[in-house]
Amino acid sequence: MPKKIFIIGAGLSSGSLIRYLLDQAPKEDWQIVVGDMNLALAEAKIAKNPYGKAIFFDVHDSKICEEQISKTDLVVSLLPAFLHYKAAATALKFGKNFLTASYVSPEIKALDKEIQAKNLLFLNELGADPGIDHLSAMQIFDELKAKGAEILSFKSYTGGLIAPAYDNNPWNYKFTWNPRNVVLAGQGVAKYLQDSQPKYVPYHRLFSSLEKIQIDNYGDFEGYPNRDSLIYRELYGIENIPTILRGTLRRKGFCESWNVFVQLGMTDDSYPIDHSESLTYADFLRSFLPKSDMNLKDQLEKELHFSKQTISKLDWLGIFEPTKIGLEKASPAKILQHLLESKWKLAPKDKDLLVMQHIVEYRLENKNYQLFSTMTLEGNEQETAMSQAVGLPLAVGAHLLMKNQIQGKGVQIPNKRAIYEPILKKLVDFGISFAEKVLPMKS
Amino acid sequence: MPKKIFIIGAGLSSGSLIRYLLDQAPKEDWQIVVGDMNLALAEAKIAKNPYGKAIFFDVHDSKICEEQISKTDLVVSLLPAFLHYKAAATALKFGKNFLTASYVSPEIKALDKEIQAKNLLFLNELGADPGIDHLSAMQIFDELKAKGAEILSFKSYTGGLIAPAYDNNPWNYKFTWNPRNVVLAGQGVAKYLQDSQPKYVPYHRLFSSLEKIQIDNYGDFEGYPNRDSLIYRELYGIENIPTILRGTLRRKGFCESWNVFVQLGMTDDSYPIDHSESLTYADFLRSFLPKSDMNLKDQLEKELHFSKQTISKLDWLGIFEPTKIGLEKASPAKILQHLLESKWKLAPKDKDLLVMQHIVEYRLENKNYQLFSTMTLEGNEQETAMSQAVGLPLAVGAHLLMKNQIQGKGVQIPNKRAIYEPILKKLVDFGISFAEKVLPMKS
Numbered sequence: 001m002p003k004k005i006f007i008i009g010a011g012l013s014s015g016s017l018i019r020y021l022l023d024q025a026p027k028e029d030w031q032i033v034v035g036d037m038n039l040a041l042a043e044a045k046i047a048k049n050p051y052g053k054a055i056f057f058d059v060h061d062s063k064i065c066e067e068q069i070s071k072t073d074l075v076v077s078l079l080p081a082f083l084h085y086k087a088a089a090t091a092l093k094f095g096k097n098f099l100t101a102s103y104v105s106p107e108i109k110a111l112d113k114e115i116q117a118k119n120l121l122f123l124n125e126l127g128a129d130p131g132i133d134h135l136s137a138m139q140i141f142d143e144l145k146a147k148g149a150e151i152l153s154f155k156s157y158t159g160g161l162i163a164p165a166y167d168n169n170p171w172n173y174k175f176t177w178n179p180r181n182v183v184l185a186g187q188g189v190a191k192y193l194q195d196s197q198p199k200y201v202p203y204h205r206l207f208s209s210l211e212k213i214q215i216d217n218y219g220d221f222e223g224y225p226n227r228d229s230l231i232y233r234e235l236y237g238i239e240n241i242p243t244i245l246r247g248t249l250r251r252k253g254f255c256e257s258w259n260v261f262v263q264l265g266m267t268d269d270s271y272p273i274d275h276s277e278s279l280t281y282a283d284f285l286r287s288f289l290p291k292s293d294m295n296l297k298d299q300l301e302k303e304l305h306f307s308k309q310t311i312s313k314l315d316w317l318g319i320f321e322p323t324k325i326g327l328e329k330a331s332p333a334k335i336l337q338h339l340l341e342s343k344w345k346l347a348p349k350d351k352d353l354l355v356m357q358h359i360v361e362y363r364l365e366n367k368n369y370q371l372f373s374t375m376t377l378e379g380n381e382q383e384t385a386m387s388q389a390v391g392l393p394l395a396v397g398a399h400l401l402m403k404n405q406i407q408g409k410g411v412q413i414p415n416k417r418a419i420y421e422p423i424l425k426k427l428v429d430f431g432i433s434f435a436e437k438v439l440p441m442k443s
Numbered sequence: 444m445p446k447k448i449f450i451i452g453a454g455l456s457s458g459s460l461i462r463y464l465l466d467q468a469p470k471e472d473w474q475i476v477v478g479d480m481n482l483a484l485a486e487a488k489i490a491k492n493p494y495g496k497a498i499f500f501d502v503h504d505s506k507i508c509e510e511q512i513s514k515t516d517l518v519v520s521l522l523p524a525f526l527h528y529k530a531a532a533t534a535l536k537f538g539k540n541f542l543t544a545s546y547v548s549p550e551i552k553a554l555d556k557e558i559q560a561k562n563l564l565f566l567n568e569l570g571a572d573p574g575i576d577h578l579s580a581m582q583i584f585d586e587l588k589a590k591g592a593e594i595l596s597f598k599s600y601t602g603g604l605i606a607p608a609y610d611n612n613p614w615n616y617k618f619t620w621n622p623r624n625v626v627l628a629g630q631g632v633a634k635y636l637q638d639s640q641p642k643y644v645p646y647h648r649l650f651s652s653l654e655k656i657q658i659d660n661y662g663d664f665e666g667y668p669n670r671d672s673l674i675y676r677e678l679y680g681i682e683n684i685p686t687i688l689r690g691t692l693r694r695k696g697f698c699e700s701w702n703v704f705v706q707l708g709m710t711d712d713s714y715p716i717d718h719s720e721s722l723t724y725a726d727f728l729r730s731f732l733p734k735s736d737m738n739l740k741d742q743l744e745k746e747l748h749f750s751k752q753t754i755s756k757l758d759w760l761g762i763f764e765p766t767k768i769g770l771e772k773a774s775p776a777k778i779l780q781h782l783l784e785s786k787w788k789l790a791p792k793d794k795d796l797l798v799m800q801h802i803v804e805y806r807l808e809n810k811n812y813q814l815f816s817t818m819t820l821e822g823n824e825q826e827t828a829m830s831q832a833v834g835l836p837l838a839v840g841a842h843l844l845m846k847n848q849i850q851g852k853g854v855q856i857p858n859k860r861a862i863y864e865p866i867l868k869k870l871v872d873f874g875i876s877f878a879e880k881v882l883p884m885k886s
Binding site: 291332 | 632637640641643645648706707714716726729732734775
């Protein structure tokens with residue numbers, strides 16, 4: 001009887017995961033079961049592979065849930081984060097290991113003791129970000145600590161972008177992931193630590209709080225702080241580090257132009273625009289500007305001091321045109337997303353680019369050093385870079401767990417050597433690896 | 444048997460209301476019953492007046508609620524807005540009229556048909572703002588319409604401030620009302636109509652979206668837009684007006700300085716500051732500023748371009764000092780409020796100032812005019828201006844309703860002549876009146 005791996009969800013990020021596991025199935029004697037509410041989607045991913053099986057699966061249906069999970073050997077859940085719990089509790093009931101690429105929820109965290117008592121591993125945050133960032137950062141920290149280095153600063157930036165060969169618009173950006181999340185990104189407050197001082201950046205100052213980032217072979221980027229970096233001190237075991245910042249990467253110049261939307265209030269998702277269906281994009285823009293006798297472009301440039309370059313990027317989007325929006329009772333964010341989707345859409349042959357860079361400053365034998373550890377990954381003919389980067393860590397994690405080659409029990413994230421080391425090693429075979437560069441610093 | 448008026452709540456804004464009704468009680472043959480969870484507070488307001496009676500009252504206790512409301516002739520509720528419903532439903536059950544100074548809630552609105560069927564009047568928004576603003580604006584509109592004028596623009600500003608004789612700090616501001624509401628004021632989006640175009644102002648641009656306002660005998664003020672002005676087109680029966688804006692008044696120069704807190708993110712109430720108990724105010728301020736080698740004042744002036752005048756106002760607050768905050772797990776807004784309360788506190792003899800100004804543009808017989816209608820009211824020895832302005836419209840409304848001198852049924856706000864006219868007329872006796880000035884405009 002082959003062993004069974006049960007994958008819940010056949011959506012966007014499942015391709016690389018399913019392909020990897022099906023490839024390994026003959027050698028490892030596995031059956032790969034893929035369950036989705038949309039059976040056709042699951043069938044398309046299995047593509048009649050004799051080692052795979054597509055099933056209808058609804059996590060809300062307790063009978064199906066128990067039936068499928070009870071007869072598998074490992075559960076990999078790609079459900080939206082808020083739906084994991086039911087599958088996790090069922091996996092616990094039947095004594096099955098459990099993998100996700102999502103942040104640990106308080107509900108799953110609360111199962112920790114029972115999971116430990118049954119000697120199971122529920123490994124979360126094993127995707128791209130969170131995931132590859134944890135694996136690679138922890139390896140750097142553990143190696144530096146082993147050498148006796150003192151870690152002074154950790155900055156880590158990740159960005160999902162368009163690959164250079166397909167980068168053909170003035171924003172140097174296309175939607176390679178959920179457009180809504182891109183439009184709403186950064187709302188709330190960003191928190192980081194600078195020279196032992198917590199810093200708080202409100203949303204309206206986020207896109208002017210930039211750091212310049214250079215990536216070999218890829219050129220100039222910029223990073224803005226991302227949500228709460230302070231909590232990573234504890235997660236990464238670097239409680240006393242003076243500086244820590246996690247951020248999001250965009251191509252150089254993007255944030256200055258994006259900031260127009262933020263400054264004017266056009267990313268607000270909390271209220272509908274009056275009569276949005278009958279307005280044009282120019283009307284929409286004008287409704288965020290004070291009264292003026294100037295035309296829209298002059299007003300943005302002369303009254304609000306946005307740069308000519310930014311205005312030309314806005315122009316490219318068609319936002320000055322008398323084109324009807326055509327969306328009813330839409331929020332500013334929805335209208336903006338609608339316009340951007342028409343312009344930042346991936347063409348069928350377009351490939352995406354995932355970039356991650358850790359910048360670590362440390363002190364060793366009375367000298368200071370700056371370490372750059374950089375991963376770049378482009379989409380290929382089968383899969384986007386994002387799908388590879390989310391799916392392959394999960395796939396490798398599943399592979400190693402099935403062969404008892406990673407250790408750990410309870411609710412975990414991959415911040416322990418026994419987990420991150422074998423996974424990182426195997427990811428190299430799939431093009432997911434980091435290039436390191438160390439420069440001496442003035443002390 | 445005297446008729447009974449039942450006042451629920453003996454708090455901040457009840458003084459003028461209770462005093463007025465007790466004064467009228469002998470002549471009108473009334474008994475004034477004041478109920479509060481805090482019996483001592485109710486007793487203090489009655490001050491052993493033989494026409495008054497203080498009782499313990501808890502709106503959540505159905506028995507007490509029914510007992511008291513069933514034997515009264517009119518209910519005036521000063522409860523917090525979210526607690527009105529229970530009292531309103533009980534008043535409906537026993538067929539009693541009902542007055543509040545709060546915005547009409549959807550729950551109370553839903554009782555409208557039943558209230559009409561019993562021929563009762565539930566009159567809301569009969570305080571200062573909402574209240575006096577409705578009364579006075581509607582009188583202007585109805586008079587202009589009667590003359591055949593076309594109304595082109597309505598702007599209305601209200602501010603609760605410190606009276607000039609007691610205005611002795613560089614902010615020209617003290618807390619004359621709920622400090623928390625002042626710190627959080629304006630969060631969300633402000634909506635108004637300008638030349639038939641809806642305008643949306645995000646919070647971070649609110650305090651730089653100012654209009655200069657002059658008040659005779661009081662000098663220079665500035666107004667910023669307040670929440671949703673668009674809904675007032677329907678409430679005021681001016682659906683086709685091209686320009687409408689309701690706003691909040693501050694003394695000239697206040698908003699530029701207040702904007703420091705908004706721009707830096709110091710009015711955010713959504714997250715706690717790390718270790719707030721052990722930080723100083725200077726640390727608190729620094730946590731919202733990017734890394735810099737400058738001192739705090741230079742950084743605010745040279746990097747962030749705040750004016751010297753603003754920085755000197757911040758200095759007066761003591762925010763550059765190494766004084767411990769001493770609040771645990773406090774949000775930025777709570778910390779800021781704590782500092783401001785120590786500086787903007789009313790002294791025992793201080794008197795407040797309430798200012799309201801309507802600016803109406805209209806066209807009559809091919810000429811355009813600008814009408815300024817202005818109310819100013821200062822606190823007196825007994826009561827603050829705010830308590831007078833909230834309590835006296837309710838008191839006069841109660842008086843007239845008891846004598847059947849205002850007409851109307853169902854759930855109402857005072858936007859109909861049969862309601863606003865007799866109330867406005869009587870308010871004049873208590874110093875609440877508007878001075879009008881009409882200037883011709885260039886057409």
